[in-house]
Amino acid sequence: MLKIDQQKIEEVLERWADKIYPSKEEFLRTLKSKRLVFYHGVDPTAPQLHLGHSTNYLLLRKLQDMGHKIILLIGDFTAQVGDPTGKSATRKALSEKEVKQNYKTYKEQAGKILDFKSFKNPVKVEFNSKWLAKMNLTDVMKLLSNVTHAQITQRSMFKERERNNTDLYMHELLYPVLQGYDSVAMDVDAEVGGVDQTFNMLIGRDLVKIYNKKEKFVVTTPLLENPKTGKKLMSKSEGGFVALNDLPAEMYGKIMALADEAIIPCFKFCTEVPIENVNKIEENLKTNSTNPRDIKAMLAKEIVKMYHGEKEAQSAEDEFNKVHRDKELPSEIEAFETDKKIYPILDLLFDSKLASSKNEAKRLVEGGGVAIIKNGREERVADWKQQIEIENEMVVQAGKRRFVKIKMK
Secondary structure (H helix, E strand, O other): OOOHHHHHHHHHHHHHHHEOOOHHHHHHHHHHHHOOOOEEEEEEOOOOEHHHHHHHHHHHHHHHHHEEEEEEOOOOOOHHHOOOOOOOOOOOOOOOOHHHHHHHOHHHHHHHEEEEEEOOOOEEEEEEEEHHHOOHHHHHHHOOOOOOOOHHHHHHHHHHHHOOOOOHHHHHHHHHHHHHHHHHOOOOEEEEEEEEHHHHHHHHHHHHHHHHHHOOOEEEEOEEEEOOOOOOOOOOOOOEOEEEEOOOHHHEEEEEEEHHHHHHHHHHHHHHOOOHHHHHHHHHHOOOOHHHHHHHHHHHHHHHHHHHHHHHHHHHHHHHHHHHHHOOOOOOOOOEOOOOOOEHHHHHHOOOOOOOHHHHHHHHHHHEEEEEEOOOOEEEEOOOOOOOEEEOOOEEEEOOOEEEEEEEO
């Protein structure tokens, strides 16, 4: 029997788990009786992990501390297939080179929460290319013989595609089976993942019963969503997220830019602030007895502290207040060198990487988000066709947090 605090594990599951299959009661009984092997998988479709992933890692760290074995699976093979979960259209295929580049720092990022260096019980990293890349056609046919067409096509997102006459490719139907086989190959006892992965994880549960003749628990974690709109707060594919390896100032600023209604979900799922304190914060917000901006600043500082330490968190807060409250320029501004004396504003924003495209640059200008700062005087750019007279040491601002200082060659 493992030494386990019943109340503590109940609190952990209440906070970071959504549903447990086949049941919470059976899971708790097994959890106390033996050391289980848990895994969480992530497809490297982007170079960064984000706060949405942290819910899984916080839960897994608690289980690791209780003595259970944890595997972080990097889906380097499945990332090249493409998870159709939540997608109304087929994902763009990634090359092996792109996938390798994306997962380059995953261990370092997840290591902000998970313990990969523990002497007694380190988290293990696996790659599913280890078994999936070795499968031949006979292996694939045997695997597919364990899953019915009805099982796969009952998935709501696939039905939605069919209703909308949107193409549904065979590799997308195969994806849940490949992910499910990961559980078989690693012979795990349980899988932890977001509620949006429930279908894939349950396919794995079925396959473990068939291949390994045992039960596999599925523990789903809540998605980090805006409770007002229901939209994801963190999305790699849609580009809006707080990355676990963001620099302190960038991380702080992104959190301060979140909608007020995101405060409580982020406190609850992305921090270890005692839940009774989170409940008090929620009550204060509901009764308007506190300023949401002040609470969001507490959240931003807490999260930056988790990933970068107390000193960096304080510096990020001071820098944010300097720029946004006191209306001063940042202490450090990246330089952009040019020999041009006249620069079209859209070209300037794109070339200096203040905008990822000319279209984004145009939107920034039209939204009043671009300013030229010379000798302490700020002038907003109102016309996207404007030609900017370049001066050494002038500063260009795009949005609230992006600045470059011009250096004449």
